[in-house]
Amino acid sequence: MTANGSARYGIYFAPREDSALWHAASAWLGRDAASGLSVGRPAFPWIGDEEADEITASPRHYGFHGTLKAPFALAKGETEDALDAALTAFAAARGPFGIPLEVGILEGFLALRPTQTSPDLHHLADACVEAFEPFRAPAPAGDLARRRKAGLTPLQDEYLSHWGYPYVFDAFRFHMTLTNRLHESSREALQRRLAGHFSQILAAPVFVDSISLFFQPSRETPFRLIRRYPFGGRP
Numbered sequence: 001m002t003a004n005g006s007a008r009y010g011i012y013f014a015p016r017e018d019s020a021l022w023h024a025a026s027a028w029l030g031r032d033a034a035s036g037l038s039v040g041r042p043a044f045p046w047i048g049d050e051e052a053d054e055i056t057a058s059p060r061h062y063g064f065h066g067t068l069k070a071p072f073a074l075a076k077g078e079t080e081d082a083l084d085a086a087l088t089a090f091a092a093a094r095g096p097f098g099i100p101l102e103v104g105i106l107e108g109f110l111a112l113r114p115t116q117t118s119p120d121l122h123h124l125a126d127a128c129v130e131a132f133e134p135f136r137a138p139a140p141a142g143d144l145a146r147r148r149k150a151g152l153t154p155l156q157d158e159y160l161s162h163w164g165y166p167y168v169f170d171a172f173r174f175h176m177t178l179t180n181r182l183h184e185s186s187r188e189a190l191q192r193r194l195a196g197h198f199s200q201i202l203a204a205p206v207f208v209d210s211i212s213l214f215f216q217p218s219r220e221t222p223f224r225l226i227r228r229y230p231f232g233g234r235p
Contacts, residue, residue, distance in 0.1 A: 010062075100115045
């Protein structure tokens with residue numbers, strides 16, 4: 001994969017491409033981030049394709065995932081090959097665990113969120129933020145200003161300045177985004193509909209047994225899942 005000056009990488013959790021959760025989420029978003037192809041959305045009687053496309057535009061662009069290390073450009077002197085080697089070693093030293101998820105609301109958008117605190121998940125995210133920081137180029141001033149417009153606490157602003165992303169460590173909020181920010185009048189009804197769409201899949205904890213590298217050639221181009229790193233070195 002060739003990176004240019006505007007290319008970015010993200011280190012995420014994403015379900016396996018053959019999993020029911022990946023298929024259900026990709027069908028809802030209308031795009032498979034692993035293949036990069038559009039996915040035929042099943043006929044939902046409670047929403048039309050045009051409306052569904054509109055309210056899933058942002059998560060469709062980013063691909064179905066949960067952020068562990070937010071998107072970053074490579075630091076000067078670093079390469080994708082070096083990042084790949086570091087990810088391989090990092091994942092090989094880790095073991096799998098499960099997290100219970102539900103369709104929840106976060107700052108006005110719908111996402112899959114943990115139903116309870118997961119120390120394993122927090123430890124994984126914290127380790128990703130720190131371990132791969134040497135690969136991250138400083139965030140552009142425009143990105144920092146955009147984040148600050150959303151309104152940050154002093155701690156989040158400190159994290160943003162130091163790590164390029166405000167929601168790390170004590171401010172970490174794991175989520176797998178399903179919609180854009182929605183108007184309150186329609187949000188709860190859609191939450192119930194999506195809870196039904198994912199209900200059978202989320203009846204059991206979601207298995208976290210790998211991390212994934214996503215790649216974006218330019219800001220206008222959707223992210224793609226380009227490589228998966230199994231925990232314990234397993235295939």
